[in-house]
Amino acid sequence: MARNRYPLAVTGSGASAVSGGNIRMTKNNWVSGDAISSGYTQNIMVDQNTAISNYTFYFDNSFQSSNTAATRTGTLPTGLNETLSTDSSGTVMIGYVQVTGTPSDAPGTYEWLYTITDPYDNSTAVINFKMIIAPTGTTPVWSTTAIAFDRILRNTASAQQLSAGPTTSYANAVYSISAISGFATGVLPQVDSATGAVTVANTPDVTASATAHSYTVTADLGEYGTSTNTFTGNVSYGDPYGSRYFGPANCDLNYTTGQNSILNEADSQARFNPAKSSGALKRVYDVQQDTSPYNYQDGYGCEYSNSMQGKMSDSWADDLTNDYQKNGWVGHEYTSNSFWSSGSNHHSVQATWTVPNGVTSFAAVAIGGGSSGSYSWASAGSSGGGLAWMNGISCTPGETFTIVIGLGCHAYNSSPSSYGGGNSFIIRNSTGNCLIFAQGGGWSGYTSSNPNGQSTSYFQGRTIQGIENWDKGHGYNYNNSQDGGGWGVRSSEGSAVYDGAGGSGGTGWHYGGGAAKYTSGYYGMPAGGYRGNWTAGEGNDYNGYNGGGGTGRYYSSTYGSAGGGGTGADGQGQRGARYDGRPDGNPDAGSGYGGNQGSDNSYPNGSSNYRGGGGGGSGGSRSTYGQNGYVSGGYHEGQTSSRWYNMNGGMHGGGGGGSGTSNGGGAGGPGCVRIIWGVATDGSTRCFPYNYASENPNMKVAGMT
Structure with missing residues (x-):
């Protein structure tokens, strides 16, 4: 027809x-x-x-x-x-x-x-x-159209491979390259005529920001014709120096349930914007209660919000122009308990990180998700996730790692029970070994034991193996949602990195972290810190330790208690509750204030404690505040007695607060993973807990100018 x-x-x-x-x-x-x-x-x-x-x-x-x-x-x-x-x-x-x-x-x-x-x-x-x-298999199959790396290394004689050739059963294919665009003067892509791989070599001393690059490779298949593939990407020039953050601060989706499948590299970049690598707040206030690693108005660090659920969208994740919002968002959610948290145990999001060009070692930090507070009258709060870091992790450009980011837990538990936040960790895909592991707060399912070989149900279907150094600290006591998260590393796959000029001398940093402390009261406990476990003592309104957050405040059993503060991921912060200085001067630098400590009604935004909400450590966010003496009627954040289940922990990893007569417990704060690499301007290697660990390339230690 x-x-x-x-x-x-x-x-x-x-x-x-x-x-x-x-x-x-x-x-x-x-x-x-x-x-x-x-x-x-x-x-x-x-x-x-x-x-x-x-x-x-x-x-x-x-x-x-x-x-x-x-x-x-x-x-x-x-x-x-x-x-x-x-x-x-x-x-x-x-x-x-x-x-x-x-x-x-x-x-x-x-x-x-x-x-x-x-x-x-x-x-x-x-x-x-x-x-x-x-014949079957003759037509070339190109695995991608993307240029492999986003940075071409300057002053490098050896070949840097930009793309691989295709697979084909035709034995005598001949490859050529054309339509080359965007490459700097003196940088000429060459194709291997036998394999189709494209490389650049003998690169000049050129430093340039990322711009659009492209080229086309043609496969001549003789009597069977030709096949072409065009490769594109935004490519910069310079030394291997960078960061990659995985968590809510740069994400365009609000995950409220776990994800069993692993996001591939393309989907990981789509969900977690690689242009935003910060996991800590800017310095909102130039005061001691603000624990950010950054200096006041220096342009670095994330914007703060107490309504984080609304920031999980493409428009926020892709905004690279608007003041501090271009760096990402860190905060908590006061209108619900559905910000990056799950009603089920140990839920997580699984992504992929591909090692960039020229990178042969990296350092990483992980923070587990916080646990869920209880909602029945006068029931206990919950505890936070552990924090783990390790330096000198060897790698190969193009190698892939699985990145697992723990969600907070909002279990609607009427009393403390078997509920726990998601674990955050890194797996080397070539061996299956876990390199660093930050346990979620609350019930783990395996008491205080090493996660190796435990039931896959605790890790959303994954098997944990290879952890050599495990530390639960004072996290285990109740075997329920009140327990704190531990931390572990595979120390044999890391090495000590020295923070002295030229990469020699100074202090050698291999690995470390902090276990969160269990809570025995209505308040939420914070996430772990950078320089050791929470001490044996704990209680209502406690200041944090070792760069971690502070506890929430219990005011009354009517409208609920505050959650614990979260911890930032840009390295150990400065100032804080126990030391008004830099982390190279005291291991407690950057520790968050307890909910009612200091000027607790003066600084509502950022990492400072406020109206009983536990202060964040090292630029993590404060928690949602609970009942307090500053709000008419004593209501919690939101100014109403009708809102339930939202005395939430801070980001990252703070534990949810406990309940009162009229309002329920809160959700745990979400976890994260952050990776850093490169050599700094003084010749030392970036490393945790603080050597050039932040996003400011000119700040060796938090607080330096």
């Missing part, structure tokens, strides 16, 4: 030269841009038993006085199907030829043609088909 003709009249090259151009033809669409002339040849190269694309050609006669039809000359290869539709005499009708199917004939060249005849004056037009059927 003929199809309705589109309103656009096809002219120009679409008009046949025969009989004054009575017959007009197009390929794919009836538009002038797709017009073809009589004698057009459609070349097709396809592997045997592989489906071809849908090839459709439209035709029309100018006078519309009779039917114009197509007839085939030659044999159609076995497995192909054709549809021939006549152009009727109606003024809006067009005919077409369509070829589809899966050719199964022996490899070789097959040719046929269609002659389109207008009975009005016997004018004709011809469409030729030439199909080359190749």
